[in-house]
Amino acid sequence: MNAHTRSSADLIHDQAVEWVLRLEEGDLSIPEREQYEAWQRADPRHAEAISKLTQAARYFDLPRQMGIEADTLLQKLEKSTSRRKLLRNMAVLAGMGVGTGWLVHREALELNLGADFRTATGERRSYRLPDQSLITLNARSVADMAFDSRERLVRLRAGMLMADVAHDGQRPFVIRTLHGSVRALGTEFQVRLLPNETEVVVVSSKVEIRTHTGATCQVQAGERVRFTASSTETPRKTQDGEMAWLNGYYVALDTPLTDVIEALRPYRRGIIRLDPAVASLRVSAAFPLDDTDQALDSLASTMPVEVQRYTPYLVTVSAR
Amino acid sequence: MTDNATVLETRSQTLEQIFVAHYQWLRGTLQRRMGDAFGAEDVAAETFAQVAALPSPETIIEPRAMLTTISRRVLFGIWRRRDLEQACLEALALRGLDSYHSAEEQALLVEAVMLIDRVLDALSRNERRVFLLYKLDRLGYEEIGILTGSSPSQVRRMVAKGLRHCLAAVST
Numbered sequence: 001m002n003a004h005t006r007s008s009a010d011l012i013h014d015q016a017v018e019w020v021l022r023l024e025e026g027d028l029s030i031p032e033r034e035q036y037e038a039w040q041r042a043d044p045r046h047a048e049a050i051s052k053l054t055q056a057a058r059y060f061d062l063p064r065q066m067g068i069e070a071d072t073l074l075q076k077l078e079k080s081t082s083r084r085k086l087l088r089n090m091a092v093l094a095g096m097g098v099g100t101g102w103l104v105h106r107e108a109l110e111l112n113l114g115a116d117f118r119t120a121t122g123e124r125r126s127y128r129l130p131d132q133s134l135i136t137l138n139a140r141s142v143a144d145m146a147f148d149s150r151e152r153l154v155r156l157r158a159g160m161l162m163a164d165v166a167h168d169g170q171r172p173f174v175i176r177t178l179h180g181s182v183r184a185l186g187t188e189f190q191v192r193l194l195p196n197e198t199e200v201v202v203v204s205s206k207v208e209i210r211t212h213t214g215a216t217c218q219v220q221a222g223e224r225v226r227f228t229a230s231s232t233e234t235p236r237k238t239q240d241g242e243m244a245w246l247n248g249y250y251v252a253l254d255t256p257l258t259d260v261i262e263a264l265r266p267y268r269r270g271i272i273r274l275d276p277a278v279a280s281l282r283v284s285a286a287f288p289l290d291d292t293d294q295a296l297d298s299l300a301s302t303m304p305v306e307v308q309r310y311t312p313y314l315v316t317v318s319a320r
Numbered sequence: 321m322t323d324n325a326t327v328l329e330t331r332s333q334t335l336e337q338i339f340v341a342h343y344q345w346l347r348g349t350l351q352r353r354m355g356d357a358f359g360a361e362d363v364a365a366e367t368f369a370q371v372a373a374l375p376s377p378e379t380i381i382e383p384r385a386m387l388t389t390i391s392r393r394v395l396f397g398i399w400r401r402r403d404l405e406q407a408c409l410e411a412l413a414l415r416g417l418d419s420y421h422s423a424e425e426q427a428l429l430v431e432a433v434m435l436i437d438r439v440l441d442a443l444s445r446n447e448r449r450v451f452l453l454y455k456l457d458r459l460g461y462e463e464i465g466i467l468t469g470s471s472p473s474q475v476r477r478m479v480a481k482g483l484r485h486c487l488a489a490v491s492t
Contacts, residue, residue, distance in 0.1 A: 017483040021476065049487060056439070056486035059432035060455045066429060068411045073433065074452070196423040213413050228423060229409050270366045275347060277409070310332060314372055 014051035088141035116144040119159070122267045122290065124245070129154075132166040133173060138192075138245055139289075147171075159266065160192035162246060179229045182209035183268065189219075190243065197226045201242050242285070248290050252283040257303070260287065261317065268292040268315075275318035278305050334378040339368060346387050350395075363398065367391040404433050438489040442483060450475055451482035 021038055022028060028036065040047050055071040057302035063073055084108040119137045121123050126136040129145060131152055137143060141159025152173045154163070165173045167186030175191045176181045177198040182191055187205035191198060200209060201224045209217045209227055217232035219225050224238045241251025258279040261272055267289045281303060296315060306320040343364060350360035356451050367390045371377060380386055408429045446468060453464045454475075459478075461472035468475070 013484055015485045016487065017480050018484060021480060052481060052487050052490040054436065056483075056490050057455075059435045062429060062432040063411070064410075064456070066425065068429075069414070073407060075409045196426050226423075228426065229413050231422075269361065271369050273369070301430070310335060310372060314335075314369060 009045070011045070012045050012049050016053060020053050046084070062216070113217065117161075118142045121269050124248070125197075126274045131168060131171075131173075134164040136162045136164075136246060139163075143267075156191055156193055156198075158193060160190065160245075162190045162243065164188045179227055180209060180215075181207045183210065187221075194226070199226045200223065201238055203243065244286070244288060248288060250287045250289055250295075252285055252287070254282050254284055257281040257283050257299075257305070257317075258277070263287075264289070264292050264295055271314050272296075273314070273316045275305075275316070277319045278317065281305070330378060331376075334380075335372055338371060338377065338380070338383050342383050342387055343368065345384065346391060349388075350391060354395075363391055363394050364400075366394045370394065400437070401430075401434065404437060405430050408433055435486075435489050439482060439485045442485040442488075443478075446470075447478045447481060450478040454479045455482070 019039065022032070023036070035229060040050060063289055088106050111306055117125070117127050117135070117137055119139055119141050120279045124136065126135055129152070130147060133152070135143070135154065138160040141161055142157040143161055144155050144157070146155070150171060152163075152168065152171050153176060153178050154174070161175075163173065163175060163184075165184050165186050165188065169185065173184050173186075176195050177191065179198045182189070182198075182200050184205070184207040187207060188203040189202040189207050190203070192201075192224050200219055202206065202219045202221050204221050206218055206220045209219060209225065211227050211232060212229040215227075215231050217225060217227065217235070219235050222238055223235035224242070225235045226233050239251075241249075241253060242246055244251040245263070250260065252260050256279065258274060260283050261274045264287065266274055281300070283303065285298065285302060287298065289295070295315070296307045299305060299317065304320050308316045308318070310316070322444055329437075347360055347364040350363050354360050354363070358423065362485065365437055371387070375382075403464050408426065412429070440451070443451060446488070450468055453459045453467060459467070463477040464470070464475045465472045470478070
């Protein structure tokens, strides 16, 4: 039965591809066009296959529409493809043996070369730097330090940190992320690396942001800004509680549920899955970061959500 | 208890057993390979999520062999995604100094590039070239044939193969 449904799906795919090619070739007669429309109506899976092909075509057009040279992108894809092929072949030859282990390890070294500061799941830690500045890493964060005579550089590679910067008029204190740098002379501020952008919150004095492409922005005390590699948004007023994680709490004030879960994740071993249907629900409450089970329970008792624990490592938060 | 409930019960017990017996082992193995504690944990956790999504986990005979295979796939996926995201960021940055893009735009681009990547990965070198000339450069079968040394009907067959992989890639 399985084999049969599979081959009929294949057949539909072949037919859909054939029709799309004929449409693109462009000279369908009226009877052929009617035939095509009849085929589309004959089975919902037919129309679905056509719409999937249309969707794929949109994906192929997207880089150009966004003003990106397809060649540039393809070159980059090609480069990483060849490396992946190499890794995959090694894996096949060696199983998970010595060969792969070495390659994998080297990869990790490249990614986190000389990571000086690192916190595990559920761990917060403060480090005193040589200039007496203090940085505190939130859970699951990685950073390293490169001080020289011109600047005091800290690279944030993952997660989030708070910097209490000692004043030094000669050497600016710089936190660099994938998206750009945040520069300060002496101040207290927090930098968080998100999947597609970096967030800065300033507690006292001010900092300057410079994105990789050179866009700049000043952020004053009590303001929060997110920036990407090429642009910064307008600073916004911070909410109370942005720094509560330093004391082991996460404070939500009309915050989307997805942000709340995101804040709990580094504190929990295993996975929290969030149903997109409830991701944008607004939450106002304080949650203990060091007891994520309690945090999840209080979500379940105050919000229209259900928390299911399949095992301690897999929790689903979904609509009730 | 209905049969259905019994099945669910067995299923969750099986998963629990696998977690308890092998999670630490997998995380430790990955950590030694990757030299990165929480990266290893993410891979281990995603691996278990995929195991939990399997139709009948109670039929797994060699859990560690299966976990190794799945975790390797997860790891490649994570690296690939990281590479692609980086490629997208660089490509966006190259658009010019004054071009702004939103997080949504960037996410959409990454999604598109991941699909393109999956399609191209399923094609041979020559098929890939043909498909890109068709899709991105919008050339006809004849022109592509001249550029790649194939007949127009061979070109059409290669384009069709690319489209079938598009369908498969969108479907997953």
